[in-house]
Amino acid sequence: MTYARSGYLPDHNTMDQNRLWVMNTRTGFIGYGSMGSMIVQGLLDKACLQPCNVLVSTRHPASLTPLIDKYPFVKVAKNNRALVRECNRVFLCTKPLDAVHVLSEIAGDLNPDTHLVSIAACLPIEQIARFFPGAITRVVPSLTAEMNSGVTLLCHNSGVSPGAAQEIEALFGALGNVMVIDEGNFEVGTDLTSCGPALIAVLIEEFARAAARTSTLTLEQARALVIPTLSGTARLLDERGFTIETILRRVATPGGITEEGAKLLQSEMPGVYDTLIQQTLTKHGLVKTTVRNEADRLLDRKP
Ligand SMILES: NC(=O)c1ccc[n+]([C@@H]2O[C@H](COP(=O)([O-])OP(=O)(O)OC[C@H]3O[C@@H](n4cnc5c(N)ncnc54)[C@H](OP(=O)(O)O)[C@@H]3O)[C@@H](O)[C@H]2O)c1
Numbered sequence: 001m002t003y004a005r006s007g008y009l010p011d012h013n014t015m016d017q018n019r020l021w022v023m024n025t026r027t028g029f030i031g032y033g034s035m036g037s038m039i040v041q042g043l044l045d046k047a048c049l050q051p052c053n054v055l056v057s058t059r060h061p062a063s064l065t066p067l068i069d070k071y072p073f074v075k076v077a078k079n080n081r082a083l084v085r086e087c088n089r090v091f092l093c094t095k096p097l098d099a100v101h102v103l104s105e106i107a108g109d110l111n112p113d114t115h116l117v118s119i120a121a122c123l124p125i126e127q128i129a130r131f132f133p134g135a136i137t138r139v140v141p142s143l144t145a146e147m148n149s150g151v152t153l154l155c156h157n158s159g160v161s162p163g164a165a166q167e168i169e170a171l172f173g174a175l176g177n178v179m180v181i182d183e184g185n186f187e188v189g190t191d192l193t194s195c196g197p198a199l200i201a202v203l204i205e206e207f208a209r210a211a212a213r214t215s216t217l218t219l220e221q222a223r224a225l226v227i228p229t230l231s232g233t234a235r236l237l238d239e240r241g242f243t244i245e246t247i248l249r250r251v252a253t254p255g256g257i258t259e260e261g262a263k264l265l266q267s268e269m270p271g272v273y274d275t276l277i278q279q280t281l282t283k284h285g286l287v288k289t290t291v292r293n294e295a296d297r298l299l300d301r302k303p
Contacts, residue, residue: 025053025167028087030080030102032058035119035141036093037067042145042175044071049171057083081109089168092118096291099123103131104298110134115164121190122287125157125183127295135159137168140186142194145175151193152176155183187284191277199276204230 043049051073077083084106099120115135136157144150152172208222236242252258
């Protein structure tokens with residue numbers, strides 16, 4: 001099933017932030033962990049949401065103290081059901097298995113024209129729709145949004161109006177770039193964006209460790225050499241508009257030393273990355289099955 005509109009990457013700096021202010025939408029967030037807190041704080045800090053229009057509900061409300069200290073007008077909901085009754089846009093920011101339990105809990109209280117935005121991995125729109133047959137957007141955030149960088153992936157179902165889709169894309173656009181893609185590509189896209197920071201961190205670390213093994217550089221020194229190099233390379237690509245080919249042409253000159261390393265990576269890495277993507281896809285499939293089975297169990301239990 002295809003929900004996606006054509007993919008694009010708007011420049012988040014050109015987003016019309018003022019437009020976001022005029023929204024009177026009551027936005028609720030269920031779950032305030034690593035991603036939920038990043039999204040809530042990011043949107044409040046950027047004044048994309050008015051604190052008095054934000055409600056939060058989480059399992060252990062003590063974690064909300066710093067948020068409420070900073071934004072006293074943010075409301076802590078009594079529970080998830082009370083939150084959804086007051087909101088017309090709800091972000092579901094829990095782990096996938098918790099998400100199906102939350103869906104089962106709130107299904108009867110969701111306003112039929114609420115826009116439900118789920119960031120839960122491995123929980124496809126069709127599974128969410130079994131609990132709530134309304135407007136659903138699925139989102140893959142990335143830790144890089146903490147730096148107003150990286151890409152948030154989104155796809156909407158047919159219940160999401162063009163205006164609501166634009167609003168949610170603009171919100172995430174305030175935290176970095178956004179790309180609307182076909183839900184069928186979410187898993188591979190997740191590898192590149194949301195798993196990306198961890199996978200790239202491993203690459204940096206292994207590069208630094210190899211250097212430390214073969215020299216008198218300490219691991220810390222090797223990291224201090226490679227991390228700014230990664231950051232500078234990303235900026236050349238992202239900000240200066242360099243292409244991969246330009247960088248290779250400028251650095252890996254034919255017959256030179258860098259070319260030796262580049263050739264090795266070009267020969268070894270396709271296999272490594274093919275295996276990586278296969279293994280993560282397999283894991284996605286396993287988690288999706290567990291989540292679907294739990295959804296079956298919860299829905300079967302209902303009268
Ligand atoms: N981490 C990433 O980089 C990343 C990237 C993309 C997508 N995701 C997806 O984003 C989702 C959240 O990930 P995360 O890393 O933010 O997880 P997390 O840090 O474990 O946060 C989950 C939050 O959900 C709360 N919660 C659990 N059950 C709840 C319930 N019944 N009612 C209300 N709140 C409940 C937890 O509360 P307590 O802490 O009090 O238990 C916690 O605040 C996951 O589905 C994940 O797949 C994560």
